[in-house]
Amino acid sequence: MAGLSTPSRPLLLLRGGTVIDGSGAPPRRANVLLEGDTIAAILAPDAEVAGAESIELDGLAVAPGFIDSHTHDDGYLLAHPDMVPKVSQGVTTVVTGNCGVSLAPVPPGCPLPQPLDLLGPPELFRYPTFSAWMDALREAPAAVNVIPLVGHASLRVSTMNDLQRPATPEECAGMRRLLAEALDAGAFGMSTGTFYPPAQHATTQEIIDIGETMRGRGGMIYAVHLRDESDRIDEAIEEALEIGRSLAARVVFSHHKLAGERNHGRSAQTLARIEEAGAMQPVCLDCHPYPATSTMLRLDRVRLARRTLIAWSKGDPSAQGRDFAELQHEWGLDDDAMLQRLAPAGAIYFLMDERDVERILAHPRTMVGSDGLPFDPHPHPRQWGTFTRVLSRLVRDKGLLTLEAAVHKMTGLAAANYGLRDRGLLQPGLRADLVVFDPQRVTDLATFDNPVQASRGIEGVWVNGQRVWDGQRATGLRPGRVLERH
Numbered sequence: 001m002a003g004l005s006t007p008s009r010p011l012l013l014l015r016g017g018t019v020i021d022g023s024g025a026p027p028r029r030a031n032v033l034l035e036g037d038t039i040a041a042i043l044a045p046d047a048e049v050a051g052a053e054s055i056e057l058d059g060l061a062v063a064p065g066f067i068d069s070h071t072h073d074d075g076y077l078l079a080h081p082d083m084v085p086k087v088s089q090g091v092t093t094v095v096t097g098n099c100g101v102s103l104a105p106v107p108p109g110c111p112l113p114q115p116l117d118l119l120g121p122p123e124l125f126r127y128p129t130f131s132a133w134m135d136a137l138r139e140a141p142a143a144v145n146v147i148p149l150v151g152h153a154s155l156r157v158s159t160m161n162d163l164q165r166p167a168t169p170e171e172c173a174g175m176r177r178l179l180a181e182a183l184d185a186g187a188f189g190m191s192t193g194t195f196y197p198p199a200q201h202a203t204t205q206e207i208i209d210i211g212e213t214m215r216g217r218g219g220m221i222y223a224v225h226l227r228d229e230s231d232r233i234d235e236a237i238e239e240a241l242e243i244g245r246s247l248a249a250r251v252v253f254s255h256h257k258l259a260g261e262r263n264h265g266r267s268a269q270t271l272a273r274i275e276e277a278g279a280m281q282p283v284c285l286d287c288h289p290y291p292a293t294s295t296m297l298r299l300d301r302v303r304l305a306r307r308t309l310i311a312w313s314k315g316d317p318s319a320q321g322r323d324f325a326e327l328q329h330e331w332g333l334d335d336d337a338m339l340q341r342l343a344p345a346g347a348i349y350f351l352m353d354e355r356d357v358e359r360i361l362a363h364p365r366t367m368v369g370s371d372g373l374p375f376d377p378h379p380h381p382r383q384w385g386t387f388t389r390v391l392s393r394l395v396r397d398k399g400l401l402t403l404e405a406a407v408h409k410m411t412g413l414a415a416a417n418y419g420l421r422d423r424g425l426l427q428p429g430l431r432a433d434l435v436v437f438d439p440q441r442v443t444d445l446a447t448f449d450n451p452v453q454a455s456r457g458i459e460g461v462w463v464n465g466q467r468v469w470d471g472q473r474a475t476g477l478r479p480g481r482v483l484e485r486h
């Protein structure tokens with residue numbers, strides 16, 4: 001403690017909290033001392049520190065800040081840097097560039113086929129190189145930290161003039177150069193979304209050819225929105241594993257799910273396969289705690305879902321927030337005519353089984369990722385409620401996970417998977433990303449009908465030692481950093 005008596009940076013003592021340290025260890029009473037942007041010490045519950053400002057926590061939980069392992073916040077970070085949907089649920093770090101779509105590198109004026117438009121309005125796409133976007137983030141930081149990934153569909157869009165075919169060897173070389181530039185600039189890896197039109201004609205070999213530059217770098221991420229999450233999911237999982245092995249990269253199975261009633265229950269097999277593969281190569285998963293998903297409006301999804309809600313529609317804005325089947329009845333249109341009237345549009349699809357969702361979330365390799373679409377006018381509630389819903393519904397109400405196991409998924413597990421050595425745990429010497437919450441009160445308030453709602457029970461959030469959420473609102477501080485791989 002001698003070094004703490006002459007502090008060069010401000011000291012903050014969080015007193016009398018219940019520490020959930022992110023490792024999965026049981027909660028314990030302790031005081032947490034921050035010095036500047038660093039966790040200086042974990043002290044006995046009665047310890048005092050001279051010269052420290054102190055905050056009385058009175059038994060509230062204090063945990064490492066949550067890591068949102070799957071986001072589409074690339075542009076939102078710049079447009080809405082207070083990041084209220086995220087800090088209000090305890091999130092201090094977001095992983096961007098998922099599902100094959102990243103804001104960069106995409107030159108200004110480039111055509112933006114769906115689903116690139118899920119990242120925000122066209123004027124946000126103005127970064128021809130990845131480092132240009134990262135520089136913009138560093139110059140105007142957001143309230144949260146960023147783990148950036150590069151999207152394969154974005155590479156395709158900025159390189160190819162015809163997306164309806166596999167890339168030529170020259171085009172692959174061009175994309176490989178863009179990817180190398182991004183990785184040199186600090187991207188953690190690449191994501192793909194071959195489910196989506198701009199990438200659906202990409203072959204396995206195309207992805208391996210482009211990703212080759214990841215192989216020698218070690219510990220890179222390959223995040224995959226599978227080619228198929230319904231009837232042909234087994235083949236899609238094998239494809240992802242093969243790409244991961246070829247690139248010597250960690251496979252992150254994004255928003256793992258089984259879509260469509262005839263596939264419900266199959267998560268027992270898919271998880272067993274992923275677990276088996278995990279003995280041979282690094283693999284992990286992310287998911288959110290809702291039985292509905294959301295993306296662009298597609299008839300194949302509508303037909304798989306038991307219910308579809310329109311999140312937004314440029315073709316007919318009056319459809320926003322409405323039920324697809326109800327509208328169809330009202331308008332007397334067939335499926336194709338509906339699509340024509342509504343497109344381009346986004347939708348929320350109720351197509352998963354609650355038991356699959358819970359089985360996947362409870363799996364020890366699964367992290368928590370919101371997959372929210374931040375610019376949707378009527379978004380899926382996951383953008384605002386994913387983390388608090390896990391804590392309230394799955395931990396407190398259902399007892400599916402212990403509090404420390406849930407926090408581990410949101411913190412230590414994610415930090416380990418993304419190669420962060422200085423975050424994800426409440427330990428001396430690590431960066432001071434913290435959340436203080438009330439385990440008895442914490443609740444998501446965002447619903448499918450009323451999705452833009454801050455959660456209850458998140459009492460304080462610190463990013464790099466600075467408080468960004470005071471329990472009611474964002475403080476306006478923006479201490480977020482673009483994180484670096486270790």
Ligand SMILES: [Zn+2]
Pocket residue numbers: 098099193225254255
């Ligand atoms: Zn996705």
